[in-house]
Amino acid sequence: MRRKLTQRGRQRREQLMHRAARLFAERGYDPTSVADIVESLGVGKGVFYWYFTSKEELLAEILKASNHDLRRRQEAAIGDEPDPLERIAIGVRASLEWFRDHRDYFSIIQFAATDERFAPVLRRNRETALGDTIRHLKDAIVAGRIPDQDPEMLALAVLGVVEQLTRRYLVDGDEPVDRVGAAAVSFCLHGLGG
């Protein structure tokens, strides 16, 4: 759905996306009806379909926008840091901060990952995150900072560590990012041998 939007229109669209994200996180995507979303904002149903062609498109847009935002945060944090391992560490910390500030999106993303309807968008998002990490890992291997192993496997392992610690300590819990970040980075660098 492409439309000419005024300033007010763009705000309304964002408002719908944010509110929907909150409701999706609370009750789940399918159980949350379009009626729920518009009622929660006190507007008519037509408003929704002025900005989105379908509920499915809405979630796809939410996924795209959030991924874009997270990636921007990572890039801003990494800046021009030269050390590839430090780039990963910074990226990890930036991701933790982002999820702490956007708890809702964690379960939305996880849901979307299980649903064929959103597989295309989700896969694209996951590939870019993976690609970024792989790039840094390859740099680290070339620089002789870490042994020569399959960088894709390593990247997946790193993302797995981050995902679990994020869920437990930042989404379900409320631990300080620093502590979680330090633990994540330490495990990724040295494993159980700490």
Next chain:
Amino acid sequence: MRRKLTQRGRQRREQLMHRAARLFAERGYDPTSVADIVESLGVGKGVFYWYFTSKEELLAEILKASNHDLRRRQEAAIGDEPDPLERIAIGVRASLEWFRDHRDYFSIIQFAATDERFAPVLRRNRETALGDTIRHLKDAIVAGRIPDQDPEMLALAVLGVVEQLTRRYLVDGDEPVDRVGAAAVSFCLHGLGG
């Protein structure tokens, strides 16, 4: 729902659970209707409600049963292995094998983790998996095999690595368990410095 079941009844119940699991994995829990499940087996709708009080109870039962099965496989594989780190490695490999043989359950579990309706069951399952790993890690710390760190964080990190590699290489892909298991164990033991 507790009922006296004959042999035939128990088979029917299992048949319903297996078929439902397959459909849930393919189309998702909410989009799969009870009518879909019974039609796919060529039986009437009443059959479903003879064995389960609701669709929700069915999924809860699927989650409980699959977790029980996975845990049995882990215990059988570990046997009386004395080395705590080796126990973890064996448990990891057993889990990988189980998920390779039960691909369907991966996305079902992941979906359930995002839905408040199934949070109680899912949380219990997760806690036992976490508890098992933590126990081995504490043993390893006491035995001086690894440095003294927060075992819960370490356990979460291990589970995160296993989860990601499982999804990529056993659920989406079709890699041999040995290769994936070796990579997972290696990363968990030494991190990127592997």
Next chain:
DNA sequence: CCTCTTGTTGACCGGTCGGTCAAGTGCTCG
């Protein structure tokens, strides 16, 4: 101040869903 586009309303529609139930069928065991 008028016009044209953006934005909003909410009743309405066809379809589906989870769940019920009265009526039957077929084992099983005494």
Next chain:
DNA sequence: CGAGCACTTGACCGACCGGTCAACAAGAGG
């Protein structure tokens, strides 16, 4: 062989859902 319980059928129900639309409001630009 008959009684009673396990099991099955499938039409039916009320609720709700995603999506449409005709009519209307509002504000920007000329």
